Amino acid sequence: MKKNLVLSTVLCALVASACTANVMAADGNITAEAIKGTPVIDGVVDDIWASASTNTANALKDGTDEGITTQWKAMWDDDKLYLLIAVVNDTAHFFNGAQSWGDGCELYFDALNNDPTDYTSDDGVVQIGWDAETPTDTAYKGTDAAQANIVGKYQVCAVENADGYLYEIAVDLDAFCPDVVMAEGTVIGFDIQINSKSDDSESRTSAYGWADAANVGWQDPSVFGDILLAAAPVVDEAPAEDGAPAADGAEAPVTADAGIVAAAAVMAMAAGVVLTKKK
Ligand SMILES: [Ca+2]
Ligand SMILES: [Ca+2]
Numbered sequence: 001m002k003k004n005l006v007l008s009t010v011l012c013a014l015v016a017s018a019c020t021a022n023v024m025a026a027d028g029n030i031t032a033e034a035i036k037g038t039p040v041i042d043g044v045v046d047d048i049w050a051s052a053s054t055n056t057a058n059a060l061k062d063g064t065d066e067g068i069t070t071q072w073k074a075m076w077d078d079d080k081l082y083l084l085i086a087v088v089n090d091t092a093h094f095f096n097g098a099q100s101w102g103d104g105c106e107l108y109f110d111a112l113n114n115d116p117t118d119y120t121s122d123d124g125v126v127q128i129g130w131d132a133e134t135p136t137d138t139a140y141k142g143t144d145a146a147q148a149n150i151v152g153k154y155q156v157c158a159v160e161n162a163d164g165y166l167y168e169i170a171v172d173l174d175a176f177c178p179d180v181v182m183a184e185g186t187v188i189g190f191d192i193q194i195n196s197k198s199d200d201s202e203s204r205t206s207a208y209g210w211a212d213a214a215n216v217g218w219q220d221p222s223v224f225g226d227i228l229l230a231a232a233p234v235v236d237e238a239p240a241e242d243g244a245p246a247a248d249g250a251e252a253p254v255t256a257d258a259g260i261v262a263a264a265a266v267m268a269m270a271a272g273v274v275l276t277k278k279k
């Protein structure tokens with residue numbers, strides 16, 4: 001049993017309401033649930049993320065298995081889809097090479113979840129390299145129109161830590177595709193890929209995915225998984241002292257530390273994308 005599965009199982013046992021097993025949607029795609037809420041894209045894990053289901057991206061889809069495991073969660077609000085990709089337990093960072101060939105992640109969207117077998121206007125891939133010194137280390141795949149349209153429609157905060165790294169991401173999905181209905185019950189086609197290099201060569205060592213273990217999603221969006229936009233988590237309304245546990249033991253909401261945010265290196269990319277990296 002892989003470590004992340006153990007962690008996930010333990011977490012489910014502790015917070016049963018926050019974890020649901022992946023299920024298969026009517027279209028045969030694996031499904032994850034996104035809770036309704038609005039996190040701050042700052043690399044600090046907001047308390048509300050604890051209420052979101054944990055998913056993995058551990059299927060080796062290319063290269064040699066380095067044992068890298070990833071947990072990710074999703075959230076949504078009236079405008080955006082949010083992703084917390086943590087923890088990618090890859091501490092051997094090699095940044096050189098093009099996106100998709102060095103450490104980092106790729107996000108695959110089929111916004112209207114119509115499962116095309118070729119990329120259409122509502123499908124797109126964002127490839128995010130892991131290189132703080134080159135915040136524009138991002139590339140896009142999909143139709144020319146979709147690639148042009150997704151530029152500037154997302155924010156990324158990347159944080160390196162002792163376990164590896166994490167990404168906190170917001171995607172303005174209804175700006176990318178105005179036909180998307182950001183409402184409970186909507187299903188978004190989605191997949192995630194984690195890339196890694198283990199040495200200084202030009203090729204990546206491994207790539208891992210969630211729904212697509214066959215490495216065909218780059219040309220076939222029908223293999224993406226599904227994200228179901230679900231309800232907001234039920235929160236305890238009992239008053240709690242600032243930072244103190246609530247009456248039932250739940251942590252009181254903690255506002256993101258503005259000082260940390262201010263200290264982070266925030267770089268506006270020419271296209272309007274903001275990528276932040278903190279150590
Ligand atoms: Ca946050
Ligand atoms: Ca689908």
Ligand SMILES: [Ca+2]
Nearest residue numbers: 092093196197
């Ligand atoms: Ca690596």
